[in-house]
Amino acid sequence: PRVRRQRQMCIRDRLGAVLLGLGLTSCSDFLNVDRYFRDQQSTERIFSDKDYTLQWLSFCYSRLQGDNLEVGHSDVCPFNFSDDQVFNERGDRFAKFKRGEYLNSTGGQNAWKWSYDGIYQASILLNELYENEDLTPEEVTDVRGQARFLRAYFYWLLLRKFGPIPILPPEGADYTKSYDELAYPRKTYDECVSFITSELEIAATELFEKRDNLNIARPTKGAALAVRAKVFLYAASPLVNGNTEMADFTNKDGQQLIPQEYNEEKWAKAAASARDMIEYSEMSGLYKLYTFERRPVSTDEAYPTTIEPPYHEEYSNKPFPEGWSNIDPFESYRSLFNGDIYAAENPELIFTRGTNGDSNDLKTDNTMVDFVKHQLPGTFGGYNVHGMTLKQSEAYAMADGTSFDKECYTLWKGKFTNDENKDEHKYDNVKNGVWWGYTNREPRFYASVAFNGAQWNALSIKEEGGKDSRNKQIWYYRGATDGRINGSDNWCITGIGIMKYVNPNDCAKWGGSIYQKVEPTLRYADILLMYAEALNNISEGTHYQVTSWDGSQTYDIFRDKEQMRRGVKPVRMRAGVPDYSDEVYENPKKFFEKIVHERQIEFFAETQRYYDLRRWKIVEEHEGEQIYGCNTLMNEEYKDMFYLPVRVAELQTSFSRKQYFWPISFDELKRNNNLSQAPGWQNYD
Numbered sequence: 059p060r061v062r063r064q065r066q067m068c069i070r071d072r073l074g075a076v077l078l079g080l081g082l083t084s085c086s087d088f089l090n091v092d093r094y095f096r097d098q099q100s101t102e103r104i105f106s107d108k109d110y111t112l113q114w115l116s117f118c119y120s121r122l123q124g125d126n127l128e129v130g131h132s133d134v135c136p137f138n139f140s141d142d143q144v145f146n147e148r149g150d151r152f153a154k155f156k157r158g159e160y161l162n163s164t165g166g167q168n169a170w171k172w173s174y175d176g177i178y179q180a181s182i183l184l185n186e187l188y189e190n191e192d193l194t195p196e197e198v199t200d201v202r203g204q205a206r207f208l209r210a211y212f213y214w215l216l217l218r219k220f221g222p223i224p225i226l227p228p229e230g231a232d233y234t235k236s237y238d239e240l241a242y243p244r245k246t247y248d249e250c251v252s253f254i255t256s257e258l259e260i261a262a263t264e265l266f267e268k269r270d271n272l273n274i275a276r277p278t279k280g281a282a283l284a285v286r287a288k289v290f291l292y293a294a295s296p297l298v299n300g301n302t303e304m305a306d307f308t309n310k311d312g313q314q315l316i317p318q319e320y321n322e323e324k325w326a327k328a329a330a331s332a333r334d335m336i337e338y339s340e341m342s343g344l345y346k347l348y349t350f351e352r353r354p355v356s357t358d359e360a361y362p363t364t365i366e367p368p369y370h371e372e373y374s375n376k377p378f379p380e381g382w383s384n385i386d387p388f389e390s391y392r393s394l395f396n397g398d399i400y401a402a403e404n405p406e407l408i409f410t411r412g413t414n415g416d417s418n419d420l421k422t423d424n425t426m427v428d429f430v431k432h433q434l435p436g437t438f439g440g441y442n443v444h445g446m447t448l449k450q451s452e453a454y455a456m457a458d459g460t461s462f463d464k465e466c467y468t469l470w471k472g473k474f475t476n477d478e479n480k481d482e483h484k485y486d487n488v489k490n491g492v493w494w495g496y497t498n499r500e501p502r503f504y505a506s507v508a509f510n511g512a513q514w515n516a517l518s519i520k521e522e523g524g525k526d527s528r529n530k531q532i533w534y535y536r537g538a539t540d541g542r543i544n545g546s547d548n549w550c551i552t553g554i555g556i557m558k559y560v561n562p563n564d565c566a567k568w569g570g571s572i573y574q575k576v577e578p579t580l581r582y583a584d585i586l587l588m589y590a591e592a593l594n595n596i597s598e599g600t601h602y603q604v605t606s607w608d609g610s611q612t613y614d615i616f617r618d619k620e621q622m623r624r625g626v627k628p629v630r631m632r633a634g635v636p637d638y639s640d641e642v643y644e645n646p647k648k649f650f651e652k653i654v655h656e657r658q659i660e661f662f663a664e665t666q667r668y669y670d671l672r673r674w675k676i677v678e679e680h681e682g683e684q685i686y687g688c689n690t691l692m693n694e695e696y697k698d699m700f701y702l703p704v705r706v707a708e709l710q711t712s713f714s715r716k717q718y719f720w721p722i723s724f725d726e727l728k729r730n731n732n733l734s735q736a737p738g739w740q741n742y743d
Contacts, residue, residue, distance in 0.1 A: 101182065101186045102186070104186070105183070105186045105187040105190065106189070106190055106191050107190070107191065107192065108190060108191070108192030108193050109192075111183070111187060111190060111193070111201065112201075114179065114182075114183055115183060115201060115204060115205060117175075117176075117179050118176045118179050118180045118183075118204075118205060118208045118209075119208065119275065121172040121173065121175050121176035121179075121212065122176070122208075122211075122411050123172075123411070124168055124172060125167065125168040125169040125172060126169055126172055126173065126212075126215055127411065127577065128411065128577055128578075128579045128664070128665045129426070129429065129577045129578065129579075129663070129664060129665060130425075130426075130428075130429055130577070131428055131429055131432065132145040132147070132151070132152075132432075135665065136155045137219075137665050137668040137669070138663060138664070138665045138668070139152070139155070139668075140667040140668040140671060140680075140681060141447060141449060141450070141667070141671070141680045141681050141683065141685070141711075142446065142447055142449070142450040142658065142662055142663070142667050143444060143445065143446050143447060143450065143556060143662075143663055144444070144445050144446075144447060144551060144552060144685060144706075144709055145432070145443055145444055145445075146443045146444075146445065146547050146549070146550070146551040146708070146709075147432075147441070147443040147547045147548075149547075152709060153708070153709065153710055153711075156681070156709070156710065156711040156712065157710070157711070157712055158712070158713070158714055158716060158717040160717075160720055160721060161721060161723060167723065169215065169216070169219060169720075170216065170220065170722065170723065170726055171726075173212040173213075173215055173216050174212070174216075174226075176208055176209070176212045177209050177212045177213065177226060178226070180205040180206070180208050180209035180212075181209060181226065181228065181229070183201070183202070183205040184202060184205050184206060184209070184228075185229060187201060187202055187205075199264050200264060200265055200266050202264055203260075203261045203263075203264025203265035203266075203277075203282075204265065204276055204277060206257055206260060206261040206264065207257075207258065207261040207265065207277040207281065207282050207285075208277070209257065210253075210254045210257040210258050210261065210282075210285070211277075211285060213225065213250065213253070213254050214254055214285060214288070214289055217247070217250050217251075217254065217289075217292075218292065218669055219719070219720045220719055220720050220722065220736065221244075221247065221298075221307060221315065221316070221718075221719040221736055222244040222245055222246055222247045222249075222250055222307070222315040222316070223244055223245070223250060224242035224243060224244055224245065224730075224733065225242070225245045225249070225250060225253050226242065241729075241730045241731050241732040241733070242730070242732060242733075243309045243310065243311075243313075243732040243733065243734070244309055244315055244733065244734060245315075246313070246314070246315050246316075246317075247293065247298045247315055247316055247317060248293070248317060251289055251290070251293045254286075254289050255286050255289055255290060255331075258282045258283070258285055258286040258289070259282075259286065259607055259608075261277070261282040262279045262282040262283050262286075262607065262608075263279075263608075265277055265278055265279045265281070265282055266278060266279070267279050267280070267342065267344060268344060269402065270402055271400050271401060271402035271403075274401040274402050274407075274410060274412060274576065275410055275411055275412035275576075277409055278344075278408075278409075279338075280335065280338065280339065280342075280344055280345055280408050281408050281409040281580065283331070283334055283335045283338060283607060284335050284408045284409065284580050284584075284585055285409070285580065286331050286334075286607065287328065287331035287332040287334065287335050287585060287588060288580070288584075288588070290324070290327050290328040290331045291328040291331075291332070291588050291591070291592060292669075292673050293324055293327075293328070294324035294325040294327070294328045294592065294595065295673035295674060296673070296674060296675040297672055297673045297674070297675055297718060298316050298317065298673075299317060299320055299321060299324055300317060300318060300319050300320025300321065301316055301317075301318075301675070302318055303715070304316040304718075304737065305318060306737050307719075307736065307737050308734060309732075309734050310732060310734050322595070322596060322597060322600070323602055325592045325593075325595040325596055326592075326596060326602035326604050326615040327604060328588070328592040329589060329592035329593050329596070329604075329613075329615050330602075330604035330605075330606065330613045330615055331607065332585050332586075332588045332589035332592060332625075333589060333606075333613055333615075334606050334607045335585045336585060336586070336589060336624075336625075337606075339582065339585075344405065345405055345406065345408060345582045345585075346405045346406065346582060347379070347390075347405075347406055347582055347583060347586075347628050347629065347632050348390060348393075348394055348399070348404055348405055348406040348632075349378050349385040349390045349632055350385060350386045350389040350390040350393060351384060351385060351386065352364040352384055352385060352386050353386055353389065359487075359513065359515065359529045360515040360517055360529065360562035360563075361389075361562065362487050364386040364388075364389070365388065365484070365485055365486065365487070365501075366382075367382060367387065367457060367458070367485065367500075367501070367634040367635070368457050368458040368485065370458075370636055372636075373631065373636060373637075378628075378631055378632065379627065379628040379631050379632075380631070381631060382631050382632075382634050385632065387501040387502075387632060387633055387634030388501035388502075388504055388505055388634070390632050391501060391502050391505045391632065391633060392504075392505035394406060394578065394581075395558055395559045395575060395578060396559060396560060396561040396562075396564075396573065396575060397561050397573035397574050397575035397576075398561060398573075401576045405582070406581050406582045406583060407576070407578065407580075407581060407582075408579075408580045408581060408582060408585070409579045409580040410576045410577050410578065410579045410580075411576075411577045411579055412576055412577065413425060413426050413427070413574050413575065413576055413577075426559065426574070426575045426576065426577060427572045427573075427574065427575075429559065430559050430560055430561075430564060430572050430575070431566050431572060432444045433508070433555065433556045433557075433559065433560060434514075434560070434564065434565070434566060434572075435508075435514065435532045435539075435540040435550075435555070436539065436540050436548055436549075437514075437527060437530070437532060437539050437540055438514060438516050438527070438564070438565045438566060438567060438570070439565060439566030439567030439568075439570070440566055441548055442540055442548050442549055442550055442555075443547055443548060443549075443550075443551075444550075444555075444556050445550040445551050445552035445553070445554055445555060445556065445687065446506075446507060446508075446552060446554040446555065446556050447552060447554070447685050447686065447687065448552065448554065448685075448686040448687050448688070448703055449683070449685075449686065450658070450662065451503075451507055451509070451554050452464065453655065453658055453659060454499050454500055454502060454503035454506070454507065454659060455499070455500045455503075455635055455659075456498055456499060456500065457485035457486075457498045457499060457500055457634075458636075459500070459635040459636040462495075462499070466494075466495050467495070467701060467702065467703065470493070470494040470495055471698055472698050473493070473494040474490075474491055474492060474493055474494060474697075475488055475489065475490050475491060475492045475494070475497060476490050476491070477490065482497075483497035483498050484498075485497075485498045485499075486498060486499065486504060487504070487513075488511075488512075489511065489513055489531055491511050491531070492509070492510070492511035492512075493509075493510065493511070493697075493700075493701050495701065496509040496510075496511070496512075500633060500634065500635050501633060501634045502633050502659055502660070504557070505557065505558065506556065506557055506558040506662055506663070507554065507555075507556070507557055508532070508554070508555030508556055508557040508560075509554060509555070510533055510534045510535070510553060510554070510688065510700065510701075511531050511532075511533060512531065512532060512555070512557065513529055513530065513531050513532075514529075514530055514531075514532050514560075515528060515529050515562035515563070516528050516529075516530065516562075516563070516564065516565035516570060517529075517562050517563045517565075518563040518564065518565050518569075518570035518571050518573075519565050519567075519568040519569065519570045520568065520569030520570065521568040521569040523568060524565075524567065524568025524569070524570070525568075527568070532555070533694070534549075534550050534553045534554075534555070534688070534690065534700075535692065535693050535694040535697065535700060536690060536691055536692060536693045537693040537694070538693075538694065541690065541693075542690040542691065549690075550690075551687065551690070551706055551708060551709065552685070552686075552687025552688060552690075552706060553687050553688030553689070553690045553700065554687060554688060556663065558662060558663050559575060559663070561573040561575070578664055583629050583632075583660055583661075584661070584666070586624075586625040586626070586628060586629055587625055587626065587629060587653065587656060587657060587660070588625075589621070589622075589624070589625040590621075590622040590623075590624075590625030590626045590649075590653065591625075591650075591653045593615070593616075593617055593618060593621055593622050593625075594617065594622060594646055594649045594650060594653065595646070596615065596616055596617045597617070598617055598646075599616075600616060600617070601614055601615065601616045602614075602615045602616070603615075617646075619640075619643045619644065622643055622649070623637065623643060626638065626652075626653075626656070629656065629660060630656075633659075633660070638652055654670075654674065654676070657670055672717075672718050677713060677717070677718070678713045681711060681713050681717075682711065682712060682713040683711070684705050684706075684710070684711060685705070685706045685709045685711055686703045686704060686705055686706065687703075687704060687706050688700050688701055688702075688703075688704065689701070689702050689704040690704075714738065715737065715738050716736070716737060716738025716739055717738075718736075718737075719736040719737070720736070721735065721736055721739035721740075722735055722736065722739070724740075724742050727741070727742050728742070
């Protein structure tokens with residue numbers, strides 16, 4: 059990384075309007091570059107003034123945008139498209155991404171530069187801010203905690219994406235040194251983990267415990283503990299824990315960067331760090347899975363009466379989290395993402411970047427609004443270019459928790475919903491004319507999948523010409539308004555759309571609008587499943603004594619089936635599907651397969667899948683597969699054939715070893731002679 063700023067200089071970039079909903083004052087009033095040069099302000103003056111200090115911090119937050127987003131437009135966040143969803147826009151961008159032409163495809167190139175910008179800026183604040191004329195001592199500590207968290211988080215984003223990375227001196231790089239002295243090599247993976255997690259532990263002692271809605275994008279103590287758990291989980295995973303296939307990932311002096319010997323104790327650390335977050339959440343009452351209470355009889359098509367899952371003798375009569383008798387599983391999951399609940403009122407949301415920009419402007423790229431607009435059918439003013447793979451749609455279980463059976467394509471040929479068979483699909487709100495394979499599925503299916511014939515509500519329509527389009531079924535048959543369009547990108551290339559993040563009010567035409575919604579960067583459900591996964595990787599009969607993050611207690615960590623159930627069962631109950639059997643909990647291999655599947659469903663379209671497959675080292679068997687969808691060449695007259703699985707020729711895919719880590723660009727390698735390239739990528743020496 060190259061040092062770009064001297065300590066006596068202000069932020070060079072004009073920060074513009076408020077970012078991430080932080081409520082900070084525009085820099086045009088305080089950090090105008092010309093004014094800074096005139097006044098020759100010192101860092102001492104900057105960090106003795108509240109407004110200057112917060113604007114300095116705001117620059118750090120701004121670097122969480124763009125290519126560092128977790129959920130967003132494919133231009134900046136292609137990692138949200140693994141084997142679960144696709145994008146169909148602007149030629150062969152998706153194909154290049156899937157072939158591993160990362161530096162030639164759009165998205166992700168600025169992550170390195172932006173992250174180190176944020177790291178450097180945060181380091182200056184940490185070195186300079188100890189007291190402030192306008193901030194109380196508690197507020198100063200919190201601001202320092204925010205900067206420390208952000209610095210650690212930027213390092214985490216770099217580590218997850220690029221593998222081992224250079225760690226700058228915490229006291230800040232000395233700009234007076236020669237260039238060669240500022241050219242830092244990569245640290246080992248374990249060294250990176252040690253620095254990041256230790257910084258997050260300190261941040262957890264500095265940060266406030268709770269934020270209001272105006273400051274929801276600022277981290278909390280819980281966010282620091284949660285990210286720490288995530289870092290430890292990745293460090294324990296097969297990609298970087300005894301992976302001899304990465305023996306050639308070295309510095310220029312030959313130092314190996316990926317641990318070559320497997321260490322099971324890393325899983326114990328991961329389990330203990332997740333346990334830290336669970337214990338803290340239960341003690342403070344700040345974090346838990348979000349649930350929506352059962353809704354009584356409703357005539358509102360957009361917010362229907364709660365559908366009870368099929369009767370289960372163990373779960374149907376017990377309240378959450380022991381069962382689902384008092385909750386609406388569909389609404390509990392759907393409203394997590396669609397903007398129906400304020401972020402500050404969502405106990406499951408641990409960390410978020412906010413709305414990713416001005417979500418009132420439908421033309422603004424990279425916002426959550428713009429992301430949803432790419433999912434919306436053209437009927438409602440959307441681009442209609444994000445689709446779900448057939449593999450993902452098949453992964454959702456049936457309403458009773460059993461797996462979807464591929465034989466159904468033959469068994470249910472010619473069977474569609476109608477007035478006569480309504481009683482046969484009572485576990486959904488599917489309208490007439492829909493293929494039977496889309497009926498009686500688990501609640502998360504209906505909250506996530508915009509199948510052919512799904513109903514889109516578009517309740518915000520105001521103009522007379524569009525009012526008849528409220529609560530309308532959308533079809534992807536060829537010849538339909540939102541079906542295949544030859545010579546255009548604006549159609550759902552798999553024939554399976556995406557409903558996740560879509561609010562019943564969302565519409566981008568006829569005077570309608572798209573609801574604001576926040577990026578679900580890190581949820582409590584993730585902590586629970588991480589805990590269960592880590593425990594599953596500990597050998598039967600082996601115990602590890604691990605001290606909690608603050609040293610207040612020591613955990614006895616072992617493959618405890620009840621603790622594993624503590625992590626998995628609440629997630630399954632919230633979804634309205636039965637918990638795993640004892641046989642699954644007792645078998646590490648079967649349990650791992652279930653965790654892989656559960657994370658695929660629970661975290662669909664949250665960028666988790668891309669990195670999960672890589673850290674597990676099973677990416678080749680999943681992303682290397684060809685992509686299948688519906689037969690979009692078929693019109694409604696031949697609708698039976700529409701549902702036959704067809705390989706999407708336009709979306710060729712492959713996987714090679716180099717795709718485990720993102721490459722360092724030529725410009726960065728040229729600037730830093732001590733920086734080595736990731737395996738498989740060109741060194742440019």
